Amino acid sequence: MAGSDVTRQVDCLRGFREGGAMAHVAPTVTAIEIGELGERLSALRLRSPDALREMEQSLSRHGQLVAVVCNRQAGTVEVVDGFKRLIGARALGWSALRAEIHEVTGPAAKLLLWQSNARQTLTDLEEAWLVRALYREDRLNQPQIAQLVGRHKSWVCRRLVLAEGLTSEVESDVRLGLLSATVAREVGRLPRGNQEKAAQVIARKGMTTRQATRLVDQLVAAGDEAARAAVITAAERASTPAAERAPRRAPVTPGEAMIADAAALSFRAARLQARLLERPLVSLGPEVEQVVIGRLGELRAVVEALCRTLTQVGAMSAASAPNGEVSHGG
Incomplete structure (x- = not known):
């Protein structure tokens, strides 16, 4: 113009x-x-x-x-x-x-x-x-x-x-209700590369605005990536029983790997859903829209296959449990 x-x-x-x-x-x-x-x-x-x-x-x-x-x-x-x-x-x-x-x-x-x-x-x-x-x-x-x-x-x-x-990931967290707009404003003070990790900790810990502000202040004051990583680690361990404060490690058993994959998939699925609902695909422009539609079509096939597998696994677990009931322990 x-x-x-x-x-x-x-x-x-x-x-x-x-x-x-x-x-x-x-x-x-x-x-x-x-x-x-x-x-x-x-x-x-x-x-x-x-x-x-x-x-x-x-x-x-x-x-x-x-x-x-x-x-x-x-x-x-x-x-x-x-x-x-x-x-x-x-x-x-x-x-x-x-x-x-x-x-x-x-x-x-x-x-x-x-x-x-x-x-x-x-x-x-x-x-x-x-x-x-x-x-x-x-x-x-x-x-x-x-x-x-x-x-x-x-x-x-x-x-x-x-x-x-703000990164698009943090904006999506706000639209999902995982972060308040006030907290997002505080997170926006951080370099874009540090925002997502901080937002995840704030949401997972259910931090108040004051607590989130304190965390961001500490991250801003940290001199390098190692110092910022130490701040994040301390925030993750805060208010956690000593028995649960062992260093985090990658899953080593098949069960741990499945749990980790399920948690990661749930988080990404919620974020994708928020992005799809926040604006129509046509607003992306014709070229991008076609690429996104193609990727979503591929994803749909994968999700449908996963749903069939989940149904099959659930049926097998039910059949193998005593009296045909799935055992949940405890």
Whole structure:
């Protein structure tokens, strides 16, 4: 996009934010089929299980009280605000939702998301994702973004650093609910190569924000990789009985190897599922989409074969157990 085009677009968006001409185009309020609603912007939002459960209960008891906010783009209607309502309606088997449709596209849709959440406040990480989308997808520079959202340029810079600094693995952990957005902000202070290990320890230990901050402080202060590894090891051993503090070793028996493989597979499967749910494959671009679809097809064949094997092994174990029951010990 040429520089003059960007400037004109920003001036127009500023008018939209400040109540100018664009703001006087009244949105259309209508019922729309749930299957027709796009969720491209859902990648900019977090959805906690508790909040989703509360929304589903509210919809069940009171019905839809507030319309979902949408924009019309490229012949489709995209949800801008109201993703919890959409998910709750799907869970309840609803066929349609009341939608407030705005005739805006591109960065104006993201600005509408910002305005729709002005009162309830986005998390720092959601703000960071929004800033990154305006910067990367819409090619706006930091001063332009600052003008649009009514914040200082330093605020935009900090949010962009947060979004760009986190690894995709840590972002997936946040979307899965393994890490809070606040803890992810702390983890983002670490070099990208150290983030995943720290995040795993924080999630596995169930650390509070204060504990996670202390761990990150220690890792930042560590002078080299050996020192950082020692900090991680100490964190892993913390609050662990002495009998369990033997040095970790690779599995040596077939049973240990199976347990380790099952644990690793479960972790990766959960992460892949989160990535698949956070954005449609078409958003990756046609070339990448085809590669991903091919890999997922190969994975499906492997998973189906594994499921058949698990069923077969389970049946064999059941048949060999006393009275046809699987023994669980204890």
